[in-house]
Amino acid sequence: MQLQDVRDYVQAHRAAHQRELADWIAVGGVSATGEAMPAATATEHARQLLESCGLRADVVPTDGHPLVVGHRRADVAAGGTRAGDPAAVPTVVVYGHYDVQPAGPAHAWSSPPFTATVRDGRVFGRGTGDNKGQHLAQLLAIRALAATGGLPCNVVMVLDGEEEIGSPHLQQTLARLRREDDLLAGADLAVWSDGPVHESGAPTVVLGARxxxxxxxxxxxxxxxxxxxxxxxxxxxxxxxxxxxxxxxxxxxxxxxxxxxxxxxAPITQAESAAAQGLPFDLPELLAGAGLNRTDRPDADLPLAALRxxxxxxxxxxxxxxxxxxxxxxxxxxxxxxxxxxxxxxxxxxxxxxxxxxxxxxxxxxxTDRGMMQPYRVRPDAPYVAVIADAMAAAHPGQQVLVTPTLGGSLPVAELAAGLGLDCYGIPLANADERNHAPDENLELHRFHDGIVACAAVLRGIAAAGSAPAPVPEPAK
Structure with missing residues (x-):
């Protein structure tokens, strides 16, 4: 199977995929208030989405809003083994969340918040970028792979119903599932898609979150x-x-x-510092875009700000x-x-x-009356970093892939990593100006469709690497 087959599949199904996203946005699902969160609405829609992409899906109760978890094993026809060894077929946990922020004041929106509205190449609505559009791209990548030669690795999809309120039950629920679920217990890594790409718009691999x-x-x-x-x-x-x-x-x-x-x-390592310093950083443009003429820490090494x-x-x-x-x-x-x-x-x-x-x-x-999230970073020299970066490069020919040590914002990646006992890697798909949590939240449509291809490429790359990719060599001293 070639990646071009996935591109062709996505191109042929663009209209259908956008309808699925529009239907998903219309459901809502505000965890902070419980609006549209009962099983008959957002939770059930999430379960049906997983099943429509060929996963066996279950609603997993927590002490709050439930998780929705789906399983799909690699297709035999995909050839997703290394040297014919079935044990080399990796298992990837893919994380997203199906809850959204409250809409906020209706008058601040240019169109109804729970109606997907397309204009200027973007789809507007609550949850477009955070996080329904991003995890739907992951799901549609599974469907696309299955339709164009077969899924090359095992996948466990986890959709969280409480991310927007701090994911208070994620870690303990995943730890319990891991004891009960053979596929989850044998997983090799976790991949998440949330937050924006780098401000430059370049495809991005993120190794953590504050x-x-x-x-x-x-x-x-x-x-x-x-x-x-x-x-x-x-x-x-x-x-x-x-x-x-x-x-x-x-x-x-x-x-x-x-x-x-x-x-x-923890000390900022040489590899982390080099990765952060290597990212595009235009301070005058950044300040001008926010209407500022000064920084918070004039003497600080600003490219490293997110690591402090x-x-x-x-x-x-x-x-x-x-x-x-x-x-x-x-x-x-x-x-x-x-x-x-x-x-x-x-x-x-x-x-x-x-x-x-x-x-x-x-x-x-x-x-304190709000949830907390712990910080998390995986090492820049962790083996799957190069695997995922190479796959993202294949999905975005001619574009430089940026590897950033951490998001400035917060996600429950530490809770995900602790619950699963796995390294976690981010491939955000949303535009930098997605306006998540704000009125007129949006997702550029080309990023949604290209994101399906990118997620498919990442799964293929991980499958090709197998369960134990070669470690990245230490840089010469």
Whole structure:
């Protein structure tokens, strides 16, 4: 089977594939609210999609929204063995998620959020890029391979119903399935498609994602707002206390100053640094596109930014309802997040924040009410990196394939890796301006169709490499 056969198949089925994507977008499936998440809607549609691509599909209960898991063994006709050894047929776990973000305000959308609308070469709708279009491309690649010579490797497809709320049950559910499922227990690697390609638009292989812990710091004051003249200089101002507290946690140069937090990241290896430094990086263009004339850390090595932890203040409020009265507020709040890198753990990071708050402002409270995701990176010299990069190059002739050590954002890749006991590799398919989580989320149609070919090429490349590809040699010192 040649890759051109898959290209021809995808070209012949473009209209049908777009209809399947449109039908999938129309289902919705908002995990944060439970909208369209019962088995009769998003979960069942996901199961039917897997079956339509030739997988044996099951709905796997969790303590929250279920997983949908599908199995398909390699086709004998595919010749997906090495030297005729059936044991060399690898098993690939493919991860995606079928839940989506809430639509947000309808007036901010140019077209209805749960109606797939095509304009200017893009399909708009909630879930187009995050993540229905991407995992549908993976599924359609399985179908295309089966129709053009046979599936060359074993595949286990995992669709998560809780990614948008932090995948709180993914790791434990996968660990349980692995004990019960022979095919999953013998898997060789996991591949995920989520997030955008590199800003340059080049095909991208991603080796990890930053983790995240979100929290709110609440500083109480008096039992009601106080007149700023009558009480000024007498009553403590929780807003000033909060500002001083936050200033103790991050320096003006952008460095984090929370003891116990910055000491924990794993060192950036020479290979990771080289990979990050080798990515296209046009700082003036990047800043201009965001309407900025300065960076957060002027003296930092910016190409390595995603390999370092960050501390962000998401919002500050005194709950004044926008009145801006001349009062001393009764409460001040900061919503924050810390993006973690490999070597850090969410529990440890949160403990360091709580200790800093307790030391600096004992009457303040740290509240966590959202899920956490751990950070993850696989080594740039891991054997399947070269296999997947070569397959992506075959799917995108004439284009440079970029290998990036990590996404700046967060995905449950660490939970996936821990639950399966496998290395995980990313092949994002969405455009850099997909506007995931925002109004007018979209996916460029050529990326959807080309993504099917790319996913097929990756499965073929892994099959050709077998269960134990040769390790990448150490670079000369």
């Amino acid at each position: 983790g995240i812990v979100s929290f709110e710091i609440v500083v109480p004051g008096a039992n009601s707002e106080l007149h700023s003249g009558n009480w000024g200089g007498i009553a403590p101002n929780p807003a000033w206390e909060l500002v001083w507290l936050l200033a103790s946690m991050r320096a003006p140069d952008g460095s984090i100053t929370v003891p116990g937090l910055v000491e924990s990241p 932890p960050t501390f962000s203040i998401n919002s500050l409020t005194c709950d004044d309802g926008g009145d801006h009265r001349t009062v001393i507020p009764s409460v001040a709040k900061a919503k924050c997040d810390i993006r973690m890198v490999a070597g850090q753990r969410a529990d440890d990071v949160l403990a360091a924040v709580r200790h800093q708050v307790a030391q600096q402002l004992p009457h303040a409270e740290v509240i």
